[in-house]
Amino acid sequence: MFYHLLYPLHTKISAFNVFRYITFRTIYAGLTALLICFILGPWVIRKLGEMQVGQYIREDGPQSHHKKSGTPTMGGVLIIFSVVVSTLLWANLANYYIWILLMVTIGFGAIGFIDDYLMQVKKRSKGLSAKKKFFMQVILAVIAGILVCLCSDFPTRVTIPFFKTFSPDIGWGYILFAAFVIVGTSNAVNLTDGLDGLAIGSAIIAATTYMVLSYMAGHVKIADYLQITYVAGSGELSVFCGALAGAGLGFLWFNAYPAQIFMGDVGSLSIGAAIGAVAVITKQEILLILVGGLFVIEALSVIFQVGFFKASNGYRIFKMAPIHHHFELKGWAESKIIVRFWIISIILALISISTLKLR
Numbered sequence: 001m002f003y004h005l006l007y008p009l010h011t012k013i014s015a016f017n018v019f020r021y022i023t024f025r026t027i028y029a030g031l032t033a034l035l036i037c038f039i040l041g042p043w044v045i046r047k048l049g050e051m052q053v054g055q056y057i058r059e060d061g062p063q064s065h066h067k068k069s070g071t072p073t074m075g076g077v078l079i080i081f082s083v084v085v086s087t088l089l090w091a092n093l094a095n096y097y098i099w100i101l102l103m104v105t106i107g108f109g110a111i112g113f114i115d116d117y118l119m120q121v122k123k124r125s126k127g128l129s130a131k132k133k134f135f136m137q138v139i140l141a142v143i144a145g146i147l148v149c150l151c152s153d154f155p156t157r158v159t160i161p162f163f164k165t166f167s168p169d170i171g172w173g174y175i176l177f178a179a180f181v182i183v184g185t186s187n188a189v190n191l192t193d194g195l196d197g198l199a200i201g202s203a204i205i206a207a208t209t210y211m212v213l214s215y216m217a218g219h220v221k222i223a224d225y226l227q228i229t230y231v232a233g234s235g236e237l238s239v240f241c242g243a244l245a246g247a248g249l250g251f252l253w254f255n256a257y258p259a260q261i262f263m264g265d266v267g268s269l270s271i272g273a274a275i276g277a278v279a280v281i282t283k284q285e286i287l288l289i290l291v292g293g294l295f296v297i298e299a300l301s302v303i304f305q306v307g308f309f310k311a312s313n314g315y316r317i318f319k320m321a322p323i324h325h326h327f328e329l330k331g332w333a334e335s336k337i338i339v340r341f342w343i344i345s346i347i348l349a350l351i352s353i354s355t356l357k358l359r
Contacts, residue, residue: 001088001089001090001093002019002025002089002090003019003025003090003091003092003093004092004093004094006019007019007020022215022218022235022236022238022239023215023238025090025091025239025242026090026211026215026238026239026241026242027242028090029086029087029089029090029091029239029240029242029243029246030086030242030243030245030246030249031246032082032085032086032089032090032243032246033082033083033085033086033242033243033244033245033246033247033250034082034246034247034249034250035250036081036082036085036086036247036250037078037079037082037246037247037249037250037251037253037254038250038253040078040081040082041078041250041251041253041254041261042254044072044075044077044078044261045072045075045254045260045261048072048073048074048075048261049072051121053072053073053074053116053120053121068259071259071260071261071262072260072261072262073116073120073261073262073263073264074113074116074117074120074262074263074264074266074267075251075254075255075261075262075263075264075267076109076112076113076116076263076264076265076266076267076268076270076271077109077113077266077267078247078250078251078261079200079247079248079251079263079267079270079271080105080106080109080266080267080270082243082246082247082250082251083105083240083243083244083247083274084102084105084106086243086246086247087101087102087239087240087243090239090243091236091239091240092236092239095233095236096151096233097148097151097233097234097236097237097281098236098237098239098240100144100147100148100277100281101237101240101274101277101278101281102240103143103144103147104140104141104144104182104270104273104274104277105270105273105274106270107140107273108137108140108186108269108270108272108273108274109266109267109269109270111128111133111136111137111140111265111269112190112264112265112266112267112268112269112270113265113266114127114128115127115128115133115265115266116264116265116266120264127265134183137182137183137186137187137269137273138179138183140273141178141179141180141182141183141186141273142175142176142179144178144179144182144277144280145174145175145176145177145178145179145182145280146175148178148280148281149172149174149175149178153232154231154281155169155229155231155283156169156170156171156172156173156174157169157170157229157283158170158174158177158285158286159228159229159283159284159285159286159287160286161286161287161290161355161358162355162358164227167229177285178280178285181276181279181280181285181288182273182276182277182280183273183276184276184299185272185273185275185276185279185288185292185295186268186269186270186272186273186276187269187272187299188272188292188295188296188298188299189202189203189268189269189271189272189275189292189295190265190268190269190272191295191298191299191302191322192268192294192295192298192322192324193262193263193267193268194322194324194325195257195324195328195334195337195338196255196256196257196258196259196334196338197252197255197256197257197259197338198324198337198338198341198342199263199268199271200248200251200252200255200263200267200271201248201252201338201341201342201345202292202294202295202341202342202345203244203248203271203272203275204245204248204249204252205342205345205346205349206275206291206292206295206345206349207241207242207244207245207248207275207278208241208245208349209291209349209352209353210237210241210275210278210279210282210284210291211238211241211242211245212238212353213282213284213287213291213353214234214235214236214237214238214241214278214281214282215235215238216228216356217229217230217231217234217235217282217283217284218230218231218232218233218234218235218236218237218238218282219235220232226356226357228283228284228356229283231281231282231283234281234282234283237278237281237282240274240278241278244271244274244275248271251263251267257334257335257338272295275288275292276288279291287352287355290348290349290351290352290355291348291349291352293344293345293348294341294344294345294348297323298322298323298324299322301317301318301321301322301323301326302321302322304317304321305317305318305321306321324337324341
């Protein structure tokens with residue numbers, strides 16, 4: 001909105017020329033989202049508390065988590081609101097990809113909201129059934145994949161890290177591939193959301209990384225220099241990623257250990273889907289395995305645990321899955337697990353950026 005309202009005035013007042021720069025708008029999108037969370041956070045926590053929207057703690061979970069029962073959840077609505085408002089204020093709204101990202105964020109947030117609402121407000125112990133939730137996610141992700149591929153100049157090649165020329169074009173099959181990335185990332189972040197600040201801290205790191213990657217992919221000279229796929233218009237996604245990182249920082253202020261509020265599925269599903277969608281549009285889909293390496297590890301720990309449990313008639317690889325619970329049961333303090341997992345996320349993010357030159 002500011003871009004459309006104020007940038008045209010640069011012919012009369014040269015200072016308004018700054019609104020042309022993606023870097024400027026990215027910084028202030030992040031600060032705006034952060035400020036919104038700071039201002040609205042206490043009110044949201046109070047309202048959710050009054051509505052008795054408290055976190056349900058599984059009986060089979062770590063015993064130390066039972067003290068968290070009743071902590072307000074569904075705080076993801078604050079993140080989504082902050083991201084959407086900030087993006088609408090600072091992004092170039094003529095950009096096609098921005099609207100796809102907003103659709104994915106709000107859509108997956110709505111799925112998570114329904115699940116949280118049924119569980120926390122209607123007191124249904126399981127919320128949406130796994131099949132219904134997954135079906136809704138797939139449909140929305142496929143729609144997003146179709147919309148991305150409908151863009152005339154969008155390349156349907158899959159970028160393979162470490163290779164300069166090997167980039168297979170899968171044509172319309174890219175729709176299903178994009179849907180897989182979006183749904184997979186959404187659920188991986190959801191599985192990571194088990195300790196205070198763990199998921200949102202890791203999401204901030206991933207969003208910041210893709211903020212840089214988006215700018216590179218959308219800058220024709222930088223993309224050519226790094227020999228990565230140039231996607232016209234993808235640079236504007238940096239503004240969205242900046243807003244997501246800023247909202248994440250604002251939410252972390254209240255979600256840090258010991259948490260005053262949890263994000264719930266409304267937050268984790270939407271954040272994961274948004275990061276997955278950015279990875280698709282910037283043509284750094286496979287690199288997401290590194291950027292979101294912690295999410296991948298958390299998801300794989302659950303898959304391996306369940307698979308091995310069924311195949312071995314009751315034996316387990318980990319004390320409990322996802323893997324962060326394994327370390328809890330080994331006696332690690334929750335705060336230590338969170339910080340160490342953040343460090344792992346930062347290391348993986350730095351490695352992922354370094355791969356742009358390892359071709």
